Amino acid sequence: MHKSPVKLILLSLCFPGLMLAPVLAQSVVAADGRVGTPMNAPLASTVAPVPTAPTADTPNMTSYILGPEDLITVRVFAADDIPDKPAQIDNNGSVTLPMIGSVHAAGLTVEQFQANLVTAYKKYFKDPQVTVQVNEFHSQPVSVAGNVTTPGVVQLKGNRNLMEVIGQAGGLRADAGDTVLITRNLSDEGAIPVQGAFTDPSGKYSIAHINIRSVMSGKDPQGNILIKPHDVITVNRARMVYVLGNVTRPGGYVMSENETMSVTQAVALAGGWDKTAALSSARILRADGGAQREQIPLNVKKIMENKSPDLELRPDDIVYVPNSLGKQMGARGLEAAIGLGTGVLIWR
Secondary structure: OOOOHHHHHHHHHHHHHHHHHHHHHHOEEOOOOOEEEEOOOEOHHHOOOOOOOOOOOOHHHOOOEOOOOOEEEEEEOOOOOOOOOOEEOOOOOEEEEOOOEEEEOOOOEHHHHHHHHHHHHOOOOOOOOEEEEEEEOOOOEEEEEEOEOOOEEEEOOOOEEHHHHHHHOOOEEOOEEEEEEEEEEHHHHOOOOOOOOEEOOOOOEEEEEEEHHHHHHOOOHHHOOEEOOOOEEEEEEOEEEEEEEOEOOOEEEEEOOOOOEEHHHHHHHOOOEOOOEOHHHEEEEEOOOOOOOEEEEEOHHHHHOOOOOOOEEOOOOEEEEOEOOOOOOOHHHHHHHHHHOOOOEEEO
16 A cells, blocks of 8 residues: 655654654753763763673673672583583582582682683593573672662672672763772772772771773773772762753753863853843752851952952852842752752763
8 A cells, every 4th residue: 555645754753753763862962062961870970881681701801709699500512411501609619410410600700610620521532612601790799889870789790890880880971970989809809909098097908999980081091990899889979060040051060070060151061141130039948057058148240340340150050030020039949950860960
């Protein structure tokens, strides 16, 4: 059945819109090139590719070190008497296999374990061909906390660097800071091999701060270190200033490390104000350690006319520019918007 020309034209007009809709919903691009991302959304550019499920036959898996609770499958070619059922390595590091019984596996690489099995099965087969596949990884946990998309415990699957492990945790969130804190047990893996690493007061842990942005930009590729089992990775939250109210691009603006930001800089980043803004009635809402924020009167009009000093903002300050009808809006509504993170974009 042939479609009419009118139907074909309608379809060609509709489908591109449908394809673009999900892309447009993910981010907002400003005229100056800054990209705004919902606070809880991951940054696509920061998400390292997550490896596909590897098998023991791939080169990177032969070097994987087996450990307790790993689930493996041992296959002996042309040995019908040996079912290829998964078996779990017990807490003592051993696994029970058909015909040869209990065999120690923990601490051995997949390649070493395969070689040991070949020797063991030579008692029953001539020139046995043995393969080992890791079905589930449970023995090399790494804790990833802080401002990543899916914080929690991930399992190392062979050698993995810092960016790959952050990728396994879903990547950095839009409000992630520049610094990653890594904590490592000295008795297990030794000191973290980066400049500036130090030992904590207890003498049990090595601690290092790594600038993840420098790693991502290629300025510090050596900072993309190999992660070891039981490491703890904490991604700090970015230092931010919020600009809300009658501005072009309301939201949170990330402050880089050691960077300061003034009121005029923050308002400029927010695209300026619209014609209904009450510039003389703006205010800064500043956390002072109490239940409520301190309200600091802010006359943006006088600052722009050089009749008042340009105030320096602190991390987590909220600059609120009301309109001529909403000068009396309370601070609690603004606090709720920031606390919930609903509708607040993070601009970089």
